[in-house]
Amino acid sequence: MEKVEQLIKEIDPKKRVFLLGVGGGKTxxxxxxxxxxIKSSFISVPTAASHDGIVSSRASITKNSISASIEAEPxxxxxxxxxxxxxxxxxxxxxxxxxxxxxxxxVRDWELAHRLKNAKFSEYASHxxxxxxxxxxxxxxxxxxxxxxxxxxxxxxxxxxxVAMSIAGSSQPASGSEHKFNHALNTIAPKPAxxxxxxxxxxxxxxxxxxxxxxxxxxxxxxxxAPVNAEELGIxxxxxxxxxxxxxxxxxxxxxxxxxxxxxxxxxxxxxxTQVID
Ligand SMILES: [Zn+2]
Numbered sequence: 001m002e003k004v005e006q007l008i009k010e011i012d013p014k015k016r017v018f019l020l021g022v023g024g025g026k027t028x029x030x031x032x033x034x035x036x037x038i039k040s041s042f043i044s045v046p047t048a049a050s051h052d053g054i055v056s057s058r059a060s061i062t063k064n065s066i067s068a069s070i071e072a073e074p075x076x077x078x079x080x081x082x083x084x085x086x087x088x089x090x091x092x093x094x095x096x097x098x099x100x101x102x103x104x105x106x107v108r109d110w111e112l113a114h115r116l117k118n119a120k121f122s123e124y125a126s127h128x129x130x131x132x133x134x135x136x137x138x139x140x141x142x143x144x145x146x147x148x149x150x151x152x153x154x155x156x157x158x159x160x161x162x163v164a165m166s167i168a169g170s171s172q173p174a175s176g177s178e179h180k181f182n183h184a185l186n187t188i189a190p191k192p193a194x195x196x197x198x199x200x201x202x203x204x205x206x207x208x209x210x211x212x213x214x215x216x217x218x219x220x221x222x223x224x225x226a227p228v229n230a231e232e233l234g235i236x237x238x239x240x241x242x243x244x245x246x247x248x249x250x251x252x253x254x255x256x257x258x259x260x261x262x263x264x265x266x267x268x269x270x271x272x273x274t275q276v277i278d
Contacts (some may be wrong), residue, residue, distance in 0.1 A: 001063040007034045016040055018076065024048050024092075025195070029059040036072035044075035048088035049096040049154045051195045054078065055162025058171055060195070067186050074166055078159060082151040090145035091194070093154055094226040097143060098200025100157045101217055102178045103133040103164075105206040109176030109256035117255045122168045129164040129173035132157045137216060140223040177209070177247065177256035178202030184243035184250055185235065193233040200226050201233060205244070205274050209257045214274055229276045237277040241267045 007030060011019075016038070021031025022045040032053075035042035046054040053060060057074040060067060085093070107130045113119035136143075136157050143150045164173040181202035186192045200221045207214035218228050227233045230240045244267035248258040262270065271277040 001061050003030050004034050008037055018042055020045055025051055025053050028054055032072045033059040033061060041076040044078045046080055047084050048092040049085050049158055050092040051099040052158045052161040055159050056165050080155045082148045086146055086148045086151040094224050095194040095196030096154045097224045098226045099196035100136050101133050101220055102199035102203035103129045103174055105178045105203045106174055106176035108210045110172045113255040125164045125168035125173045132160040137220040140220040143224045177206040177258045180247040180250040181243055184247045188242045189235045189239040197227045205270050206257055208274050240271055240277055
């Protein structure tokens with residue numbers, strides 16, 4: 001947040017036309033929020049494809065060591081050089097894949113919220129989001145390190161996810177219980193992993209709760225080289241359990257399969273069955 005405020009001060013209001021956010025997620029989020037505050041537009045120029053924040057309207061900003069997802073404007077354009085993106089560490093691309101694959105559970109949660117709580121729903125946005133996740137899972141084998149075609153595939157999927165959010169007018173097609181788990185981990189774990197990495201692992205567990213094919217999510221993430229358990233996330237099992245128990249308290253107005261929350265015993269069982277912890 002300090003960076004956003006600093007940036008706003010440095011901009012000459014007479015000179016500006018639009019802001020460019022060039023870099024990783026943080027840089028883009030700073031440009032995104034600053035441009036919204038000064039009522040200017042911004043262009044997203046990602047150098048890595050690690051999450052759909054490169055195309056979405058939401059900015060993940062930390063203030064007083066609390067991270068929050070703030071509503072801003074989506075970019076007017078995205079300039080993604082797949083050559084540059086393919087040169088970024090594979091971990092970042094794999095994280096982007098985790099974020100996309102996690103839409104499988106986000107869409108299920110959205111459908112559930114629609115049926116149980118009459119949440120506003122878009123058939124078109126939900127199909128687009130789900131299809132994007134499915135295409136990527138079915139092409140998991142072709143996501144390779146240092147490959148421009150892989151970078152292109154992931155960027156296109158992230159853009160599709162951003163379009164789905166724009167159609168829906170909310171992040172619901174892209175963010176459900178697995179994202180709540182991710183946010184809970186960010187506040188609970190001393191050293192959280194990457195956004196997409198945590199969402200991917202969250203999605204494995206949430207799909208189990210939905211009674212769906214969680215094994216397929218796990219397999220796809222494994223093939224791509226994204227983490228599938230606590231150890232690979234570099235997070236102690238106790239924080240995984242705490243985050244599972246607390247996840248429903250994040251954005252409580254957004255109904256998901258977590259409902260009124262998991263008991264500690266249920267959380268341990270869930271993490272064990274899905275092999276997230278031993
Ligand atoms: Zn996400």
